[in-house]
Amino acid sequence: MNTADQYLKAIYLIERTGDGPAATGELAEMLAVxxxxxxxxxxxxxxxxxxxxxxxxxxxxxxxxxxRAEDALQTYCIIERFLYNVLDVEDFREEAGALEAVxxxxxxxxxxxxxxxxxxxPDCFDAEADxxxxxxxxxxxx
Amino acid sequence: xxxxxxxxxxxxxxxxxxxxxxxxxxxxxxxxxxFRSLSPEGxxxxxxxxxxxxxxxxxxxxxxxxxxxxxxxELDAESVAYEEIEALVAAKYDQPEDFDGILYDQLYxxxxxxxxxxxxxxxxxxxxxEFGVDHDRxxxxxxxxxxxxxxxxxxxxxxxxxxx
Numbered sequence: 001m002n003t004a005d006q007y008l009k010a011i012y013l014i015e016r017t018g019d020g021p022a023a024t025g026e027l028a029e030m031l032a033v034x035x036x037x038x039x040x041x042x043x044x045x046x047x048x049x050x051x052x053x054x055x056x057x058x059x060x061x062x063x064x065x066x067x068r069a070e071d072a073l074q075t076y077c078i079i080e081r082f083l084y085n086v087l088d089v090e091d092f093r094e095e096a097g098a099l100e101a102v103x104x105x106x107x108x109x110x111x112x113x114x115x116x117x118x119x120x121x122p123d124c125f126d127a128e129a130d131x132x133x134x135x136x137x138x139x140x141x142x
Numbered sequence: 143x144x145x146x147x148x149x150x151x152x153x154x155x156x157x158x159x160x161x162x163x164x165x166x167x168x169x170x171x172x173x174x175x176x177f178r179s180l181s182p183e184g185x186x187x188x189x190x191x192x193x194x195x196x197x198x199x200x201x202x203x204x205x206x207x208x209x210x211x212x213x214x215x216e217l218d219a220e221s222v223a224y225e226e227i228e229a230l231v232a233a234k235y236d237q238p239e240d241f242d243g244i245l246y247d248q249l250y251x252x253x254x255x256x257x258x259x260x261x262x263x264x265x266x267x268x269x270x271x272e273f274g275v276d277h278d279r280x281x282x283x284x285x286x287x288x289x290x291x292x293x294x295x296x297x298x299x300x301x302x303x304x305x306x
Binding site: 086087098103104107114115116 | 150161226234254
């Protein structure tokens with residue numbers, strides 16, 4: 001997943017949890033980057049027709065942007081589920097966050113052939129927790 | 143893997159090599175599964191070229207897996223057992239409708255593996271981290287595997303073109 005996709009995914013999740021567009025500050029916090037970096041990338045995404053930006057309000061996704069954000073979110077879910085179910089990684093969320101930037105969509109699609117992902121993915125993603133809600137439910141109790 | 147992404151350290155490198163092992167195991171398991179799923183008549187119709195291709199793909203993936211496992215071992219991490227991936231592949235396996243479907247699946251597997259190694263080589267080249275394995279040996283191994291995956295893509299493509 002490239003940087004642009006990570007931004008689209010972040011805007012998608014903020015829009016889903018809140019009532020309006022994703023503010024620059026919220027995006028900067030979620031992605032751990034500077035507000036200047038956010039403004040620069042949002043401008044690029046706007047030029048590509050993936051995002052609409054309204055001054056003092058923030059960024060919202062266009063239909064094309066939503067489709068791409070959902071793909072990016074699916075890729076993230078595949079990585080999380082692969083790490084947890086196949087590699088038995090305890091810190092699967094932290095590692096999925098680090099790996100999503102370096103795992104290509106085609107590789108994720110191939111990994112998807114051996115994991116048990118629900119058909120409703122990524123609608124079941126818990127935006128507030130920034131994690132797959134169903135995977136949480138499958139975790140063994142302490 | 144996107145341009146400009148780098149491999150951050152031994153743990154991430156080991157994880158990426160584990161993913162490489164799994165991709166190889168998926169190719170190996172699916173090639174075997176394709177062959178096993180055919181009826182005796184289907185195998186007879188398959189043709190020597192496709193049968194050899196599936197056998198070669200499984201053998202080459204096993205050899206790549208062993209080379210990756212040697213690197214993973216040096217990073218004090220564990221590999222993923224082939225039997226585990228074989229069972230996961232079998233659980234979700236849908237037999238392709240025809241021989242072209244088998245070839246397309248092989249092509250997809252080889253192309254994915256090639257793209258993975260190509261990105262990984264680039265990310266390691268861009269990284270200034272000192273890994274727990276010898277840098278030159280790591281890159282040398284991955285470049286050789288990448289070249290073999292590229293040959294694999296060409297072989298499948300040629301057979302597909304001949305059948306068209």
